[in-house]
Amino acid sequence: MSTNLTDRGSTRPRGATDDHPLARTILIALGACFIVLFLVLPLVTVFAQALKNGVAAAMDSIVEPDALSAIKLTVIAAGIAVPLNVAFGLSASWAISKFDFRGKSFLITLIDLPFSVSPVVSGLVYVLIFGMQGWFGPYLREHDIKIIFALPGIVLATMFVTFPFVARELIPLMTDQGRDEEEAATSLGASGWKTFRRVTLPNVKWALLYGVLLCNARAMGEFGAVSVVSGHIRGQTNTMPLHIEVLYNDYQFVAAFAVASLLALLALVTLAVKSFLEWHYADEIAAIHKH
Amino acid sequence: MSLVVESIAKRFDRFPALKGVSFSAPKGCFLALLGPSGSGKTTLLRILGGLEFAEAGRVKFEDIDWLSLPARDRRAGFVFQQYALFRHMTIAKNIAFGLEVRGRRHRPTRAEIARRVEELLSLVQLEGLGKRYPSQLSGGQRQRVALARALAIEPRMLLLDEPFGALDAKVRKELRHWLRHIHDKTGITTVFVTHDQEEAMELADLVAILNQGSIEQIGTPADIRRAPASEFVADFIDSNAQVRPDPVVAIFEPRSARG
Numbered sequence: 338m339s340t341n342l343t344d345r346g347s348t349r350p351r352g353a354t355d356d357h358p359l360a361r362t363i364l365i366a367l368g369a370c371f372i373v374l375f376l377v378l379p380l381v382t383v384f385a386q387a388l389k390n391g392v393a394a395a396m397d398s399i400v401e402p403d404a405l406s407a408i409k410l411t412v413i414a415a416g417i418a419v420p421l422n423v424a425f426g427l428s429a430s431w432a433i434s435k436f437d438f439r440g441k442s443f444l445i446t447l448i449d450l451p452f453s454v455s456p457v458v459s460g461l462v463y464v465l466i467f468g469m470q471g472w473f474g475p476y477l478r479e480h481d482i483k484i485i486f487a488l489p490g491i492v493l494a495t496m497f498v499t500f501p502f503v504a505r506e507l508i509p510l511m512t513d514q515g516r517d518e519e520e521a522a523t524s525l526g527a528s529g530w531k532t533f534r535r536v537t538l539p540n541v542k543w544a545l546l547y548g549v550l551l552c553n554a555r556a557m558g559e560f561g562a563v564s565v566v567s568g569h570i571r572g573q574t575n576t577m578p579l580h581i582e583v584l585y586n587d588y589q590f591v592a593a594f595a596v597a598s599l600l601a602l603l604a605l606v607t608l609a610v611k612s613f614l615e616w617h618y619a620d621e622i623a624a625i626h627k628h
Numbered sequence: 629m630s631l632v633v634e635s636i637a638k639r640f641d642r643f644p645a646l647k648g649v650s651f652s653a654p655k656g657c658f659l660a661l662l663g664p665s666g667s668g669k670t671t672l673l674r675i676l677g678g679l680e681f682a683e684a685g686r687v688k689f690e691d692i693d694w695l696s697l698p699a700r701d702r703r704a705g706f707v708f709q710q711y712a713l714f715r716h717m718t719i720a721k722n723i724a725f726g727l728e729v730r731g732r733r734h735r736p737t738r739a740e741i742a743r744r745v746e747e748l749l750s751l752v753q754l755e756g757l758g759k760r761y762p763s764q765l766s767g768g769q770r771q772r773v774a775l776a777r778a779l780a781i782e783p784r785m786l787l788l789d790e791p792f793g794a795l796d797a798k799v800r801k802e803l804r805h806w807l808r809h810i811h812d813k814t815g816i817t818t819v820f821v822t823h824d825q826e827e828a829m830e831l832a833d834l835v836a837i838l839n840q841g842s843i844e845q846i847g848t849p850a851d852i853r854r855a856p857a858s859e860f861v862a863d864f865i866d867s868n869a870q871v872r873p874d875p876v877v878a879i880f881e882p883r884s885a886r887g
């Protein structure tokens with residue numbers, strides 16, 4: 338039936354919200370141009386540059402010790418930062434969406450802070466607090482704890498920058514769902530923990546998963562804040578983005594793009610996984626949102 | 629008297645939603661809380677269910693200090709106006725929820741739970757729909773699931789907040805009779821909130837009329853109709869009747885409160 342309608346589209350009276358056909362074509366063309374120019378082309382360039390001297394050359398620059406160390410550090414930092422952010426993001430969203438308390442809108446604004454502050458500034462703040470000359474500097478030195486120019490600093494900076502991703506996915510959805518189901522669960526005898534695990538969490542699992550994917554992609558790709566706190570020690574405190582910059586500044590373009598293509602690949606995989614889940618669980622997702 | 633409510637008061641940001649409500653009802657009674665929108669019906673019901681906390685007053689139920697029990701220990705089956713079914717669970721899982729979250733020692737076996745679910749599905753006339761999701765049911769069917777879910781925990785008290793408020797008139801009437809039937813079968817003390825005087829008068833053994841956070845009158849439907857305690861009550865049960873001139877009200881026979 339729908340094909341019939343489009344075939345005879347010109348004879349069909351135009352609906353109030355239908356745009357002029359020409360306007361529609363122009364808008365679509367503009368959108369497509371923009372996407373190709375700013376999103377697809379750079380992505381293709383990354384892979385093209387990486388493979389300029391062949392697959393072997395690209396592989397060599399990835400398995401080289403400094404690159405491997407950067408990859409390992411990135412995975413470890415994200416592996417710590419993402420789960421912690423999931424825990425904090427879940428608790429913050431839970432508190433904001435299910436309870437009324439004073440200062441709630443302030444807390445919501447605060448969660449967005451990492452998005453509005455330049456990552457470099459947040460990195461500097463951590464240096465100011467935990468650096469050798471910083472507030473806790475003397476204490477940390479005395480107890481031989483290294484935060485800045487070490488893994489803890491990198492994890493902290495990554496967490497700060499990626500904090501909003503989980504909370505931002507969850508707050509609107511959880512607010513929208515209200516607390517009816519939690520109240521029902523309580524009146525049926527469920528404890529707080531059981532209510533959370535059996536009612537709240539399943540209701541937000543897709544949004545949560547999406548938040549985790551985004552958070553992870555950003556955590557692995559974070560440059561600014563990590564750059565300030567890492568100290569750029571090759572083979573020790575360089576993460577992948579930092580390693581890429583070092584290579585690029587050394588005019589090792591193929592190597593730089595080879596490592597960069599790993600990050601680009603991560604982005605593509607993230608999108609693919611998300612699309613797959615949305616497609617595979619379409620019915621279940623619709624059931625959660627419709628109701 | 630099995631349910632005794634004494635001077636319950638509740639404010640929201642200084643706004644008095646309940647101003648010292650007192651009444652009592654016998655065991656197994658079907659009590660309707662009737663009143664216009666904003667009169668405090670939901671607040672009172674939620675206090676009975678443990679979902680809201682009273683500032684002052686006491687509630688005794690079957691000789692238990694009811695308000696000192698946390699909501700999850702009251703075994704008060706609560707039915708919400710917007711159903712509040714667990715959207716990601718099948719109907720069967722929804723009904724089984726209250727049994728499955730029990731501590732290991734009190735939890736029935738899986739077979740026993742399945743049997744209970746089947747029993748309840750047939751009680752609410754939804755046999756064969758156990759595998760569906762709430763979003764695949766009509767409003768009337770959802771509310772019946774919600775009732776089955778509340779009944780699954782063998783509640784000591786059944787609390788219903790305008791359960792048929794979102795349904796069309798025909799379904800409402802059907803469910804009304806069916807609810808009364810289920811009440812008579814189970815004998816559970818029931819508090820039913822509504823702003824529809826016809827619904828209250830037809831269903832309940834006792835009707836409590838709320839206005840601006842206070843009880844105007846409590847009595848059997850026949851008593852209230854014969855002798856309204858205030859102008860508000862007379863107006864309220866009258867104005868509604870004019871909107872819906874239904875002979876059912878006139879030929880209704882008072883039911884005596886049992887217990």
Ligand SMILES: Nc1ncnc2c1ncn2[C@@H]1O[C@H](COP(=O)(O)OP(=O)(O)O)[C@@H](O)[C@H]1O
Nearest residue numbers: 640641645663664665666667668669670671672
């Ligand atoms: N959570 C709340 N916060 C503030 N005011 C509330 C809240 N719940 C109810 N109220 C107010 O209390 C009064 C009684 O509400 P409610 O018990 O829902 O009335 P009813 O169910 O009879 O319509 C209303 O004026 C309502 O605005």
Ligand SMILES: [Mg+2]
Nearest residue numbers: 666669670671
């Ligand atoms: Mg109400």
